[in-house]
Amino acid sequence: MQALFKAWKASRKLYLDLFDTYSLDQLNKIPAGFNNNMIWNIGHIIATQHKLIYKGSNLHGHISDELFNKYQSGTKPTEPVSQQEADELKTLLTSQIEQTINDYQNGIFVTYNERTTGIGFHLTSVQDAFECNNFHEGLHLGYAMSIRKFV
Incomplete structure (x- = not known):
C-alpha cells in the first residue's frame, strides 16, 4: 500500500500545482469543446475518492454532502467556483489523503460493497478502491492538463 499512497500523493501534488499556476478565472474557464473545467476536475476527484x-x-x-453532490459523477459546472470553495478544495487535496491513510492504518475499513464502477473496475475490497481511485485521478489529471492549454 505504501507505493499506492506514494503515487496518490504525487498525483495530488500535480493538482495542487494548478492552483499555483492558474488564476481562479482560468481554473473556472470551460474552453470550447469541453463540458467542464480544471477546478471541476479537482472537485470531482475529491468526491470520487470519497465515494x-x-x-x-x-x-x-x-467531506460534506453538499460538496459530494456538486462534484459526483454525472455533474458538471453550473456556476463559477468562489475563492472560498477553491480554498476548500485546495485544502482537501492534501488533508483528504492524510485522513484517509490514517483511517486505513487504524483499520476502519472493515467491509466493502462489491461492485463494478462506471469505468469498468470490479471492486471487491477497499484495496481495489484505492487502486481504482489512483487510475481515476490519473484520467482526470489528463483532462485538466488538456483544458489548461486553452485557458
Missing part, C-alpha cells in the same frame, strides 16, 4: 473508499465501505467520510 470509492468511504461510501463503498459504508462510512461517512470527511
Whole structure:
C-alpha cells in the first residue's frame, strides 16, 4: 500500500500545482469543446475518492454532502467556483489523503460493497478502491492538463 499512497500523493501534488499556476478565472474557464473545467476536475476527484473508499465501505467520510453532490459523477459546472470553495478544495487535496491513510492504518475499513464502477473496475475490497481511485485521478489529471492549454 505504501507505493499506492506514494503515487496518490504525487498525483495530488500535480493538482495542487494548478492552483499555483492558474488564476481562479482560468481554473473556472470551460474552453470550447469541453463540458467542464480544471477546478471541476479537482472537485470531482475529491468526491470520487470519497465515494470509492468511504461510501463503498459504508462510512461517512470527511467531506460534506453538499460538496459530494456538486462534484459526483454525472455533474458538471453550473456556476463559477468562489475563492472560498477553491480554498476548500485546495485544502482537501492534501488533508483528504492524510485522513484517509490514517483511517486505513487504524483499520476502519472493515467491509466493502462489491461492485463494478462506471469505468469498468470490479471492486471487491477497499484495496481495489484505492487502486481504482489512483487510475481515476490519473484520467482526470489528463483532462485538466488538456483544458489548461486553452485557458
